[in-house]
Amino acid sequence: MEKTPPTRQQLLALRAQAEVIKKGLELLKSKREALMKEFFNIVEESLELRSRLTELLNRAQRDLERARALNGFEVESFAHGAKRDISLNIRVHNVWGVSVPDIEEITLTRSLDARDISPIGVRAEVFDTAKQFESASDLIVKIASKEIRLSRVGEVIRSDTRKINAISEVMLPSLDKRIRVIERMLEEREREEIFRLKRFKAHKEALETV
Amino acid sequence: MDLGYYNARIRGLRGRLLKEADYDAMLKAVDLERYLERLKSTAYGPFIETAGARFVKPSEVISGALRANLAETFDFLWKIAPNEAKPLLKAIFSIWEVYDIKTLIRGVARGVKKDDILEALIPAGDLDQAALNILLGAKDIQDLIQILHTLGSPYSKPLKAGLPQYARTGNIVEMELNLDINSFKFLRSRIEENYLNDRIIREFIILRIDIENILTVFKIAGENYSKEGAQSFFIEGGVRLRRSEFLTFSELKNRDEVLKALKEKILDVDIKEILLSSDPEDIALIEERLESSVENRLARQSLVEPLSIALAASFIFIKIREIKNLRLIARGKAFGIPDDELRRLIIYPI
Numbered sequence: 001m002e003k004t005p006p007t008r009q010q011l012l013a014l015r016a017q018a019e020v021i022k023k024g025l026e027l028l029k030s031k032r033e034a035l036m037k038e039f040f041n042i043v044e045e046s047l048e049l050r051s052r053l054t055e056l057l058n059r060a061q062r063d064l065e066r067a068r069a070l071n072g073f074e075v076e077s078f079a080h081g082a083k084r085d086i087s088l089n090i091r092v093h094n095v096w097g098v099s100v101p102d103i104e105e106i107t108l109t110r111s112l113d114a115r116d117i118s119p120i121g122v123r124a125e126v127f128d129t130a131k132q133f134e135s136a137s138d139l140i141v142k143i144a145s146k147e148i149r150l151s152r153v154g155e156v157i158r159s160d161t162r163k164i165n166a167i168s169e170v171m172l173p174s175l176d177k178r179i180r181v182i183e184r185m186l187e188e189r190e191r192e193e194i195f196r197l198k199r200f201k202a203h204k205e206a207l208e209t210v
Numbered sequence: 211m212d213l214g215y216y217n218a219r220i221r222g223l224r225g226r227l228l229k230e231a232d233y234d235a236m237l238k239a240v241d242l243e244r245y246l247e248r249l250k251s252t253a254y255g256p257f258i259e260t261a262g263a264r265f266v267k268p269s270e271v272i273s274g275a276l277r278a279n280l281a282e283t284f285d286f287l288w289k290i291a292p293n294e295a296k297p298l299l300k301a302i303f304s305i306w307e308v309y310d311i312k313t314l315i316r317g318v319a320r321g322v323k324k325d326d327i328l329e330a331l332i333p334a335g336d337l338d339q340a341a342l343n344i345l346l347g348a349k350d351i352q353d354l355i356q357i358l359h360t361l362g363s364p365y366s367k368p369l370k371a372g373l374p375q376y377a378r379t380g381n382i383v384e385m386e387l388n389l390d391i392n393s394f395k396f397l398r399s400r401i402e403e404n405y406l407n408d409r410i411i412r413e414f415i416i417l418r419i420d421i422e423n424i425l426t427v428f429k430i431a432g433e434n435y436s437k438e439g440a441q442s443f444f445i446e447g448g449v450r451l452r453r454s455e456f457l458t459f460s461e462l463k464n465r466d467e468v469l470k471a472l473k474e475k476i477l478d479v480d481i482k483e484i485l486l487s488s489d490p491e492d493i494a495l496i497e498e499r500l501e502s503s504v505e506n507r508l509a510r511q512s513l514v515e516p517l518s519i520a521l522a523a524s525f526i527f528i529k530i531r532e533i534k535n536l537r538l539i540a541r542g543k544a545f546g547i548p549d550d551e552l553r554r555l556i557i558y559p560i
Contacts, residue, residue, distance in 0.1 A: 062545075062547075065541050065544075065545045065547070066494060066541070066547075066555070067494070068537075068541060069534070069537050069538040069540070069541035069542070069555075070494060070498060070534055070537075070538060070555070071534075072273060072537050073277070073309075073313075073330050073331075073332055074309070076313075076326075076329065076330035077309065077312065077313035077316060077330045078316075080313065080316040080317045080320055080322045080326070080327065080330065081312075081316035081320065081382070083320040083321075083322065084320075111433055111434070112429065112430060112433045112435075113433065113435075113439075115383075116381050116382055116383045117316070117382075117383060117386060118312070118383055118386035118387045118389075118390050118443075119426055119429045119430060119443060120386075120387070120390040120391075120422055120426055120443060120445065121305075121308065121309065121312070121390060121422070122429075123425075123493075123494070123497050124425065124428050124429045124493045124494075124497060125493055125494040125497060127429060128493065
């Protein structure tokens with residue numbers, strides 16, 4: 001434990017410090033509570049999107065395998081034609097002082113016109129499969145945004161919990177102990193002073209009587 | 211045109227095609243490795259050995275072997291064909307020639323690695339492996355078209371027409387559409403005589419045009435195309451679906467409506483039968499069955515006219531079907547597709 005001079009000034013300073021820390025602790029607890037609420041909201045949404053993605057990818061993969069079985073080379077040629085660069089806009093949002101990157105939702109599913117490929121000679125099944133994978137990509141972007149937010153909020157909750165534990169389990173008890181020690185010493189000192197004064201008074205009275 | 215020797219060689223090749231019993235035996239293979247073993251005991255054995263040296267995964271070995279076998283068969287059929295039969299065979303090989311050129315355009319325009327483009331190409335007709343290697347060396351689309359022009363390919367002209375749009379916007383769709391539409395026009399223009407073989411191939415081209423138009427309607431339904439917008443997808447020269455009908459159907463909202471409309475409009479017995487027994491949700495099966503109707507028609511013609519070009523044409527489609535069936539079983543074994551589903555998709559040899 002830190003050695004503290006047992007003075008009244010120090011006692012007042014420590015009490016003020018404890019007061020500030022308690023207020024900070026309350027604030028941290030409210031922040032954590034709000035972030036938890038946000039976290040559980042995102043978790044629910046994220047889990048639902050995940051299960052939708054799994055379902056969509058299962059179907060798309062099955063159709064892709066069938067398309068590759070029936071039109072193997074054609075699928076590869078189509079895939080070359082479907083190659084493109086995708087740019088994502090990422091913005092930073094502030095949630096309770098936490099900077100959370102947010103990927104702007106985009107539609108990657110393309111109409112036949114936007115594919116820039118002649119529909120003649122390409123199987124409808126191949127177009128359908130491509131569409132399914134594009135829908136899955138839409139969902140992946142959506143999920144990525146949610147999961148980044150989730151991990152960021154989760155990290156902050158974890159660090160806040162650590163801080164709250166440190167304050168309530170270590171800092172505050174130690175501060176309280178220090179306050180109590182000073183209080184005790186001051187009381188002791190006061191008692192000694194009274195005793196000394198009493199002795200002095202008695203001594204003075206004895207001298208006067210003589 | 212004397213096709214006696216040519217057809218005799220084709221009959222020899224036909225004898226090596228897999229039978230229904232072979233497929234059944236292959237379907238019984240419990241996994242991909244066993245399937246590969248069974249395939250080794252067929253005419254595909256040497257191709258599997260060669261592919262085995264190049265690829266590691268059994269699925270890749272099978273895919274590589276099937277591609278090599280198909281390319282060799284096409285090459286053989288093209289090389290031994292009498293010169294006077296080549297313009298007729300070109301009508302069949304043009305399917306893969308056009309496909310190869312489109313694959314090259316897509317690959318070059320999108321910056322795909324040359325090895326990856328090569329994997330998707332099928333040497334056929336005038337575009338044999340040597341020609342494809344030269345084309346793969348193209349720096350850009352303009353260079354590709356220039357090489358095609360130098361090789362004397364009829365496909366360079368329609369591609370050139372789409373070049374300005376590509377230069378302006380980077381879009382390849384106009385080149386592809388020009389190629390699709392004009393390849394049929396070019397093939398029709400080359401077969402003007404009225405001999406038996408010309409008639410067979412002309413009928414084949416018309417049937418293919420009709421089937422492509424029918425399948426295009428299925429593809430563009432529900433894509434909000436106006437009649438004007440759908441115009442560019444129509445291939446002239448068919449007899450079973452007129453331009454006005456194609457444009458009307460292209461405005462329909464979904465495949466269900468298209469199927470209903472086609473059932474009423476198409477009079478061809480074979481195609482009508484396929485449409486009547488089809489499920490609009492299973493477009494892959496409709497496509498396969500329509501394609502097999504071309505196969506069946508050619509097979510029938512090859513029986514009626516055994517000395518005609520129909521035998522070669524029919525063989526090419528049966529060979530393609532065999533490759534599809536084998537690939538289907540391979541995928542089925544690799545990804546656990548149930549045998550019942552595989553049997554439903556396999557179209558057995560006639």
